[in-house]
Amino acid sequence: MNLIIDIFFDPKDFVYLCKSNKYDNNLKAKGLKKDKVNVITLGCSKNLVDTEVMITQLKGNDIDVEHESQKNDANIVIINTCGFIANAKQESIDMILRFGEEKEAGNIDKLFVTGCLSQRYKEELTAEIPQVDAFFGTNEVPALLQRFKADYKSDLLGDRITTTSNHYSYLKIAEGCDRPCSFCAIPLIRGKHVSQPIEKLVTEAENLAKNGTKELLLIAQDLTYYGLDIYKKRNLSDLLKRLSDVNGIDWIRLHYAYPAGFPMDVIDVMAERDNICNYLDIPLQHGSSNVLKAMRRGIDREKTERLITDIRERVPDIAIRTTMIAGHPGETEADHQEMLRFVEKMRFERLGIFTYSHEDNTHAFGMEDLLSQEEKQRRADEVMQLQEGISFELNQAKVGRTFKTMIDRKEGGYWIGRTEFDSPEVDNEVLIPADKHLLRLGDFANIEIEDASEFDLFGKPV
Numbered sequence: 001m002n003l004i005i006d007i008f009f010d011p012k013d014f015v016y017l018c019k020s021n022k023y024d025n026n027l028k029a030k031g032l033k034k035d036k037v038n039v040i041t042l043g044c045s046k047n048l049v050d051t052e053v054m055i056t057q058l059k060g061n062d063i064d065v066e067h068e069s070q071k072n073d074a075n076i077v078i079i080n081t082c083g084f085i086a087n088a089k090q091e092s093i094d095m096i097l098r099f100g101e102e103k104e105a106g107n108i109d110k111l112f113v114t115g116c117l118s119q120r121y122k123e124e125l126t127a128e129i130p131q132v133d134a135f136f137g138t139n140e141v142p143a144l145l146q147r148f149k150a151d152y153k154s155d156l157l158g159d160r161i162t163t164t165s166n167h168y169s170y171l172k173i174a175e176g177c178d179r180p181c182s183f184c185a186i187p188l189i190r191g192k193h194v195s196q197p198i199e200k201l202v203t204e205a206e207n208l209a210k211n212g213t214k215e216l217l218l219i220a221q222d223l224t225y226y227g228l229d230i231y232k233k234r235n236l237s238d239l240l241k242r243l244s245d246v247n248g249i250d251w252i253r254l255h256y257a258y259p260a261g262f263p264m265d266v267i268d269v270m271a272e273r274d275n276i277c278n279y280l281d282i283p284l285q286h287g288s289s290n291v292l293k294a295m296r297r298g299i300d301r302e303k304t305e306r307l308i309t310d311i312r313e314r315v316p317d318i319a320i321r322t323t324m325i326a327g328h329p330g331e332t333e334a335d336h337q338e339m340l341r342f343v344e345k346m347r348f349e350r351l352g353i354f355t356y357s358h359e360d361n362t363h364a365f366g367m368e369d370l371l372s373q374e375e376k377q378r379r380a381d382e383v384m385q386l387q388e389g390i391s392f393e394l395n396q397a398k399v400g401r402t403f404k405t406m407i408d409r410k411e412g413g414y415w416i417g418r419t420e421f422d423s424p425e426v427d428n429e430v431l432i433p434a435d436k437h438l439l440r441l442g443d444f445a446n447i448e449i450e451d452a453s454e455f456d457l458f459g460k461p462v
Contacts (some may be wrong), residue, residue, distance in 0.1 A: 006352040018151035030270075032253035035109075037065040038074035041163070042092050043082025045219050045255070046164060047115060049172045051080050054141050055113075056161045075109040077102075079145070083189060084358035092117045100131030112136065113273035114144060114453050116189045138190060139175075153207065157200070159207055165408060167442035168251075168424060169208045173201055174241065177221040179258060181285075182296045182364035183328060183356060186221050195220065195230050202242050209248035214442065216249055221403040222258045224266070230442075237265040244273045250444070251406070253423055255281040260298035267314045271293065274346055277420040287342025288335035293329055296363060301342060308346055321350035323381060327376030328356045329367035332439035336379045345388055349394060350427050351387045353380045388454045394450035395428065402462055405430050405447040407439050415439045417447065430457045437461050 035056060041051040047336055051067065056067040066074070077099050079458065080421050081092035087176045092253075096113055103111050110133045118125060119137035126135055162169045166283040176191040177184070205216060220226065227235025243252055252275055254266075261280055270276045289300040312318060324339065355376035358369045405417040407425065415437065417430040433438065437446055437460060447459040 006366035010226045013347055017130075018178035031172065034064060035076055036074045037063060037076045037078060037164045038069045039065060039067050039078045039080065040095060041068065041080045041082065042095060043080075043116065045170045046172055046221070047080055049160075049170050049219070050115070050138065052163055054144070055081070055163070057141060057152060058148070058150065059161060060153045060156045060269070061145065061148065061305060062431070063148055063150060063195045076112070077108055077110070077115060078112045079410055080273075081113060081117035081303050083115070083120045083451065085354065085359065085405070087357075091119060096125075096132065097127055100129055102198075102302055103131045105253055110147075112144060112147065114138070114140065118184070120189050123201060137210055139419075140353075160204065162208070162213070164424070165442065166212040168217060169213040170217045170219050171201060171205060171208070171243075172219050172344070173223065173236075174226055175222035176215075178225065179222060179298075180296045180363065182294060183325065183359065183362060185359045185362055190221065193225050193229060195226050195228070195235075196232060197243055198235070198239050199232065202246065205246045205249060209246055212442070214249065214444075215251040215253065217253045217255060218243075219255045219257060223254055224262055234261075234263040236263060237269045237307055240266065240269045240273070240276060244269075250253070250275055251420060253279050253420075255423065257282040259284055259304055262307055264310065264314070267311050268317065270318075271315050278318040279421055279423065280311065280318060281321040281322070281423070284333075285323065285325050286328070286335075287324070287346075291331050291335050294330045294364075294367075295325075295328060297436070301338070303340075305346070319349040321347050321352075321427065322355040324380075325378040326353055326355050326383065327371045329358075329364055329369050330377075331371070336382075339405055340386055342383060342391070343383060347390050347394070348387070349421060350389075351383075352391055352426070353383050356381050357432075392452070392454045393429075395454065395457060398449045398457060399452055400449065402446050402448045403430070403459075404458075405445050407441055407445060409441060410434055417445065428455050428457060430459055432461065 007392050017291060039051055055065050055067060079095050079099065080151050082088040083092065099108065099111050111131060112134050114136040116138060118135040122135045134147060145152055174193055174195045176193045177186050178193040178427050223236055224234060226239060227233055240252065243249065257280060270278065284304055285295055285297060287301055292300055294306065308320065355373065359365060403419040405419055407415050407417045409416050413434055415432040415434050417432065419430060422428045432447060445461050448462045449457050449459045451458040
């Protein structure tokens, strides 16, 4: 497997951030029982939606399928991979090899691989991992179904069996991306931007609401480009209005907006509609104009600051989530210090940071990647240390206030919830002692905040 390692990653060039492995237990041989499928999803929420579409089609063909089953009773495994950055590739490769070994041992009968890694490196993977029965790209669900002697059912379009908690669901409004960002391989993997028609998305939202969804998380590689291809204008604001009218949808949340050419009418709709959360995920990537130019982001620091200021003026209590990249080719120590000053000045409610990953065939791949992984990580750590202090101060300001809170789960003696300013899995959570209060999963509760840390709030129902 040395070739795989050479192609996909160098241990010196990334920090290994993998999920806890739920597949360490030996799988049992399945004998002649009816086929049962286990689908494993790696990567982002867009991948999760693809998995849900796949599962819906499999079940629509009367195929027994579960998502990330813990029962170890499946004889067919499908891995939906991520291929975005080095550590994501590593995680996907590890999972494929693990189940390849299970197939060799006779513990499973068939192994299929789909998703971004498979789309990008199908030929190399086919040559290197013969244990996999077939590799499929990101838009090849019909071909995958043929392996089960099943048909792609067009009457299931708009229906989706969700894998998240019933009360929230992701709604992918577009596929692909037309942006020329230097570091990003998504256009190479997912292709050009393709918007989904408003009517189709409204129907999907209505179906989700009928099945218990109260919160829609709108996702795309670039939300703000929505509609340009099919409506010849940026049409996210019109889509939001239509989705806002869907009965049963209490919260709508926006993920992955692009800052250059940001359509401010989206913020106006947010201010007008109570069920559109005062929340915006807008990856800015850097705070230095020099690096933003090298990244080909189409915006500089001055315009970025003006945009964030304008958004906050229109929706004063908005929570802005952003992500940054440390160590892009050409980033100097002076650029890094400028990013620190930018973060300190903007005081983002939520912030994450990645170390730069040198992705082949991207524009930045032709630039010298001179910084060591250790130096990239040092810079990332400095940004996060600064953000922790900002988050702590902003959370402390919430103490004594009461917030409408969605109760997501019960864990470790606490009810775990979120305010409208927090998205699942990536943002702050509200912890309510379960031994003192009776709440119900998927319901809203008014929670008074009694204490706060950098990333958690602690409260009680009122």
